[in-house]
Amino acid sequence: MKKVILLTTVMLLMIAPVSVLGQIMEISADDGDLYEIISADTLADGTQANIYVLTSKDKTYKMSGTITAKGDLTIMGEEDDEWDGWNPATIQSAVLADGSTVGTLFVLTGDETEGNFVNLYLLAKATNNVASGVAIEVKGDHTVLNVALCVFDAWHTFAIAYNGQWDSFYIEGNVFRNMVHPNQWYIGEVLRNTWPGEAYTDTVVMSGNLMLGVNGYAAAPVTKWHMNYFEFNDNAVIYTFKNPFFIFNMTEGTMNDNIFYGNYAGGVDRTEDPWWDNLWFPDTSFGVIALQPLSPANAIMFDPDGDTS
Template identity: 30%
Template structure:
């Protein structure tokens, strides 16, 4: 019987493979870097009457080593895909042109068409002009339409004073991997300059940020301020951040694992933030903590004795006009998953807190919870990893709700950065001191080359670290933080196959993937009965190879891997049926998988 089933599977797969296909050549346009404005002329001009894309499947290819002067923002109603030429030179740079009146753009891209697919790969977007002047209140990308499937990978975003990505559209899918967000800050507004800021409430379908580096930014590197179905912040490195790395307190399905936070909330908070009415608006800030969670609360000390108010959890994001109804908020189905994150404040920052608080004579008139005013010394409240109120919410409300909560192995660990990276703390401390004394006037860029334009390549910072314990401390056994700083581990992570148990199977087997149908990722289990080469490949329904998951020698054992719905180039594939094939010298099998979006 097994032989019959195997023959049927092989016949089915062979028929799919043999099906005639019509393969269209890719529509690639190579965009020249000159004259200034050519990139926006070419892309903005590729439209039909009404402004929608004339060629929605077109790929725009930019040349590595070149600088593209942008004279007006790319305003996109539909799909957009940008790639770079092959090579190891600096990615193509998008920079603000200096216009005849000495002005410049204040953002680079705006997406206004619903249901579009956006893929940006290997670009360097910089907010510095050729005269080394930074843009004013600037954004990199504005997403202003609903249901956009947005992917950005292997890119660098440098110098933005408001945010790199502003999300205003509902139900978008964010896939942000292998990027660097650096030097995003505003000289006089310390809440200006970060990687990602979503409106409130803005619902997100998926919100995945994996293997990114955040280096020398002011605030708001990850945002989840609306109903969410799946939010992941994993294997990211965040080094030097002035305030609020996150806006996440009411997230519904939140996974924050295997990250490194180093001086990531350096200012902490002052009495205005902690005591005054900021608490009800931004408890992330007021509590001076990095990880935040809030639930429906009318009984705690904070709700009754301090604020005389009911705190809102995810139910605060009910928005029927945008498809979020009350029945979608199920407290027992909430997920708070915080595991294996490392936190560290260097000694210089701790010493600064002590010295400043011991000597400051500044005081502010603060609005107290009872409505009165009080004169309070302007001390700094050092940040914590998880605030007292967040921990109380986890231990009481979420526990009583039966929510899926895992908070474990979040430790204080010094990664051991290089001398050059460690020295940057002095610039951040000087900035925090200016904030605290009202003398703010200059940003605190990491700028060893003393010039931002054109950007240096390779990047001058190296955030690989020497702490060997941290190099295998992830839930997956890999290093904490962005694995791109450990290339060998990153390569292994990309093809990671986990061993399941020690019992040796007697037969080969490919199990049905689970979940199936799936979105965005599915698990795959298989058994190998004897040592030999194992090839695990995903094909589309036409028999065309989509992705090689594994192709190497394996010993006998039971294994598990996963597929995240991307092809060999890291691009997300369309919804539909896919074929999972395993091939060894002695065994072949195929399973159907269904990807739903």
């Protein structure tokens, strides 16, 4: 299944016009700092000049800063000539001169752009064993993020965070693991519409993923505003300290053929009511999946006359 996803993704990238994707730049871990290499490879308008294929599998790629993309960004681990297992290219933070580490690996700031991350092992821990906060952050509006066949390991804050308007996410065939924070409840999450949650969301599709040891939510596109579509199919969610979803803005979508085990392990009591995810109706029940009324902001989408109570 993983090979099918990888081959499909590669084929889609290959058939896209060169004018859209640019040329391919192959990068070895021996070439140096991945941050310096990709940040320097830009066109006159500051967007990336190439798509990037990481060829090294026997050592990690180090980054000394956050890669900030104003335009499309595609980074993928090279597929092995002979398929003998899943072998993604590994990226981690270096230790900076002052002893600190990179807090966020990748940030997408451009509006109406696309990010593609394929066959990568994104490791939160730097070479000194200190974990970073966020792997990928989307700040642009109408951005499309595709993530396939990646491992997100030990991200104590968020694996994927966003606060752009009307962004879309297609997250397929990935592993999210070891994201339990030692003393925080509301971080260690797979996908999060970040505070203050005032972004509209277009589409979220999560399929064929494994979430193993996630502190917060497997999916938290929660927002004060509308989300067009949410799909969560064929995933396995094994242990979450909190409830696996924070999706009370979901109005259309599917949730089929998933496995849930050991969810909501932290439990809840009424001292958290209404603060623990019962923001609109504090007298309703808690649960792994709790069906509650829509908030007025989302209910209005079904009543355009504006008289929804």
